[in-house]
Amino acid sequence: MEGGRVSIYKAARSIKRRDNSLYNALRSIYNDSIFVGEISELWPQLPLVANLRCGLWYSPNFHSTCYFKSTDGHTNNCSFSTSRLNLHLLNLARLKGGCIIVDSTRRGKRFPDSMSKTIPIWTCVLNRAIKDFHDSNDEHALDWDCSLHLPLWVPQTEKASIEERLEEWTQKLKASGADIASLAACLRKPLRPLWISQKTVIWLNEVPHHESWDFTPIILVSASSSTGVSQHRTTSEFSWNYIPGAGDDEESWARGLTPGLFWKHVYDIINSGPDVCNQKVADIVEKSRVSWACRGENALQITVKPAKSVSLSHEESSVALDISNIKINTESSEDSGICWLGSTNVALGTSQIAADEANVDCILNCDRESMSVCLPNAESYLHLPMVSSKFDRFSLLNNLPKAASFAKLNLGQGKRLLVCCNNGEDISVCVCLGILMSLFDEKGTFDDGKSFNVKQVSKWDMRRRLVYVCNFATNARPSRGNLRQVFNFLIGGKDFQHVDTARDG
Template identity: 65%
Template sequence: MENSPANLSIYKASRTIKRKENTLYNALKSIYEDSVFVGEISQLWPELPLLANLRCGLWYYKKFHSTCYFKSTDGHTNNWSFNTSRLNLHVALLAGQKGGCMIVDSTRKGKRFPDSMSKTIPIWTCVLNRAIWNYRVKFGSTRSAEKNESNDSIECGNTNNEDSYSWDCSLHLPLWVSNTERALIEERLDGWTEDLEASGADIASIALSLKKPLRPLWISQKTVIWLNEVPDCDSWDFTPIILVSTSSPSSNFQQSTTSEFSWRYIAGAGDDEESWARGLSPNLFWRHAYDLISSGPDTCNKKVADIIEKDRVYRAQRGENAPQISIKPSKSSGSSGHFPVREQLDLERLRMNIDEKSYDNDSISWLGETNLVVGATQLAKDASGVDCVLNCDSETNSPCLEEFEAHLNLSIVSSKFDRSSLLRNLPSVVNFAKNNLSKGKRLLVCCSSGEDISICVCLAILTSLFDDRGRFDEGRFFSETRITKLELRRRLVFICQFAVNARPSRGNVKQVFNYLCGENVATTS
């Protein structure tokens, strides 16, 4: 009976109804309505920078100070993780400078908050707090740490001595996370802290920037806020990471009506943009938001198609004069013994870089003093100070690349489509990089987004051609050393300190590791 024509018809009918409700206009209208809430919350603490959690959160406001990348999968039950490939250290530095920050995300699963906010970020704040405390104890950089050496009763986050500085290292989770799950997460915190400390992350700069420990707070459309009692951030004894979930607490599909037309609300509409956005990006949406929303559902698809085509023609004919973001460290005052951890960052320079950067998805990032630059292909022509280009974009072969003294185009696709595409091309990548870097040239590595394939290509180059202190040696260190996953992770952490939009996929990082271990394509197919 289950396969009867009647049942199949009901199934097809329900799918048709769902597709009809999940229209492009319904998604954009839902995002637009939810953005009003984001604007209201941002005005409660206007001094705090607003960050979008990629990718979904990026749709929900017209202007963000920066972005971050906390994955919900790292907070899924029995899959909790602190991922050193997504450290988001720039978020901690920004929060330290500004006194906190707000992170915007959404969920379509009938929950008030995505798991990225319920567990991933709370785990992240706790692990960072513990690593900072350990650093301060080790180097005696707080009065509390000095007292801790002479008084065993004074511990991290648990001190009654009014002369000591309290540093909260406890795990702060929302009330809806069960005690059982809390206990299982707490069992893993020490191990995650050790992983962070071993990764080569620049804990020193964060410890210098943060005056109070990080702590998450949760705000949704169901949260009750008395406007006459909104606290000043400076009054808290912690640095707030305010987690703003845009999803309406109403049912996932709620009929709404205006004077001209009706539409259905979609919670978390910004998620999985490939399935609904038809090539529209958040930047393009907000550039034309009023026109798209006010015109109604009947003309929405055509308007979006026209907007995308005009933007494509504009890029093809003229290119975008996007701002370049260049973050370079001060020289280290000493050697840490591994790739290359800065003992102290020039915080004034860091503050200038953060102040100048309001969010732009397109950026060019210099990787310290390695003569390597990473970014999006469309920005290659605007990368000043670059001598040669390695383009890994499978879709774009820009004529502007031929203007550089040396250039190489490689068609590399994501591991989702080809599990060995990057691996097959890495010998050519390393050979091209070696020939040019050995002549003192500055090499730009680019891909369509500047966030995944280009990051992994830089990882392969840094590991193959640089020693453990970040000095170009044409591969001598690599030829004499067995590269471990820990060493690879340290170098990836180094890259992510500069390329804050980096989002390397696990499949592509695995291909880099396989290449460095000498595995051929056949073993990974």
């Protein structure tokens, strides 16, 4: 009997692995992307935005990205995160009249919690903060809707519990350092979410123009079918099993493939069929890796340009700047450059593009792998390999003193510093946060750490500065564990300037 149970278990696992194969996932994503494209064509003026990371798989034509977590919208555990304000979306909505956000979820749900509750809470809190700003300046906005708009399937009891916390979250936003005045200047009409899934019925001859609405639409598109039944599909050449929300948890199935690589080679991959797909993807990933390695070996000599002032201009004097300064990526979903943090002479980006960046004087590489760079001297490059807190809870904490000392030495000479990591979203963001907190005053002016040495840093101070960083690094997604290490460094790192930054050997 026991042997029979084991064999049944193994058989079930084998069936699950077969159903969740790489080809099934990519073919499901491709099919769902057709639906996303159809919705995008209904409002072609509205930019398509991917909710990281799952949403990024479902179109090759994203205008920008955002980061709303489903955990912030879990039942009876909703929250409003000041570390994920996504304020660049307001500037995008102002310029384009709204936006379309794409995400997906696994079998059994029509929408992920990020769309059911996280984003609706976000729109409501922002609307309330903007209305309060207008009221405090005797600029009473007519019919400025501050209501909480949730989809019909959210129970009234849960809606009531969320509404009880809206004022608390609004005050939290105001205290975060976000520039509410700039937010108010961005929007002519209040934000409001709308929900579209594959089950939504849309009469094509009655699609309203987005400018006809009395609100700024944030259209939430759930890309996948919500059926709870396994769907076996067949084309003229291949048969495959449909996976709802296939783009989720890419580490478990993508085998190193990224959304950018997928869409670059989409027809080769889809037409390869289930038997050849794994090898086809492996070849694509390996060729991409070799290509990046060759770029590193053949990196051009970095040109040293005259140093610019490290102090912020008058318009940039506050911790949270006007979000109109944010650079929106209009080329693709892949990060195509680096993000300069105002006029601080500090930038962050990915290690893949760091070696070819010609507008920096020194590089702090936080990636696991070193890189070939051509800089004026050896002291202009420092490699401090760091890993996420999931793998080492003290990796950042142990390296931040040397990182801050390296930044202090170079920024003090008016040099332009680039901090890079593997994806430019987490570790490099946290390192930049530590540098700005320890070497710059509250106005964003480099002061060699003087204000840091005489002030006791609080978590709110760090959150306010993180808002500043995220205003420019719109793809920033710092993890809680890494942020905790930054805070521990700040409350115990007054003597970092004495750390020897000389590299071994």
